[in-house]
Amino acid sequence: MSSATRTKHDLIARIAAINIAVSLTVVTLKYVAYAVSGSVALFSDALESIVNVMTALAAYGAIRWSSKPPDSDHPFGHYKAEFIAAMFEGAMIAIAALLILYKAYSGLVHGVVFEQPGLGLAISVLSTVINGGWAWALIRWGTTHRSPALVADGQHLFTDVITSVGVVAGLAIAVATGWYILDPLLAGAVALHILYMGYRIATDSMSRLMDQAASPEIEGRIRGVIEANGHGALEAHDIRTRQAGRALFIEFHLVVPGSMSVDEAHDICDRIEHSIERSIEGSEVVIHVEPDHKAKPEASGAVPL
Incomplete structure (x- = not known):
């Protein structure tokens, strides 16, 4: 492996390591937003970010593994490890979606009591801004450096941003109108959306594992x-x-x-x-x-x- 290639691998690994720290920061903020508000929708947002932490760890491990030079057992290298990480990410998203659906059902049956929704919304907006900027950076760097794991992580974070915006807007409407049933309904919509994104990430990774041709x-x-x-x-x-x-x-x-x-x-x-x-x-x-x-x-x- 040339020195230039090794330098690029090290750069991608550093980006993946920073991704873990950013994911931990965002999930902490989102959990605090849920804890102070009691919102099921914000809980769903926080749970998806826990998945982000797990997949960030998987992506880091896969990137380190894929950078290993070819050996006698793997003469073509270890590049496909990144696709395995992306498939793992799809599976984790699906699990998170099922947990969110369960929480949303519980909220519909037993009702939801808001505590400090304004503070919760403010913290959620802050975490969404951080997530949005970082998602854009991951997709850009992953595309530039041809890293499927970074691109998959960035795409997942971007869907997280979209759902967070929807959750914040819907929750603000629920607080303003008193239609608290919107909260678990929003959580259910988030679950269905991320379930679809998990399916897309997993199927795309499977296609590439099966030697998908270049564009x-x-x-x-x-x-x-x-x-x-x-x-x-x-x-x-x-x-x-x-x-x-x-x-x-x-x-x-x-x-x-x-x-x-x-x-x-x-x-x-x-x-x-x-x-x-x-x-x-x-x-x-x-x-x-x-x-x-x-x-x-x-x-x-x-x-x-």
């Missing part, structure tokens, strides 16, 4: 780089990609003239590999060289050179 935009860039740097070869075909955490594995067949020497073909491969790896961060390229009678101009996605 059409990335695959288009790969073909463009091959076309621009493949002079001397005749064609590239059977281009395949698979995403594994921050790594993107790319492989394809490169057709060269049958009379070309091994050295010449190797030089072309080196030129293409280096160009792709410079253009697409985290890419690892494998090229299979074939003689001209193996050309497949009719193949889908073939790149004539």
Whole structure:
């Protein structure tokens, strides 16, 4: 692993460690908001943030594990550990949703008594502002550094922000109008929303664990780089990609003239590999060289050179 790659891994790990501290701060604020107000809706918000702490810990562990270099048992590295953390996050969200639904049902049956709703709302607004800023930063950094665990955490926090805004607005209406039944109803709506988001995070991570291909935009860039740097070869075909955490594995067949020497073909491969790896961060390229009678101009996605 190069020093630049190691530095990037360390940076992502530091961000994940800070994420744990931010999550602990937010969950403390939200629990205080629930404790002083007695609101079931604010309880649901606090419970989701407890899940945030658990998933922040899982994300940190996965990021540290995924940064380990390849070994004899894992020659392609440990990148997929981040997808496992994202799936764990989806499962934890689902559990939190069920607990919130139970609390909301209890509030509907037994009623809710507010104590200091104004103070609770003020503390909840503060925690929401912190969460919103941090969610934006996590998604931005996770996308920049190709970290699925950070992106998943940021997306989860962003849904937390959306639900918190809804809870605060609804609770303010309930206090102003005296319609206290809105409180457990809001908690139920929060539960259903985060249950859906947990499902989306888990299914997306499962798809990537099953070697999901790169996006059409990335695959288009790969073909463009091959076309621009493949002079001397005749064609590239059977281009395949698979995403594994921050790594993107790319492989394809490169057709060269049958009379070309091994050295010449190797030089072309080196030129293409280096160009792709410079253009697409985290890419690892494998090229299979074939003689001209193996050309497949009719193949889908073939790149004539």
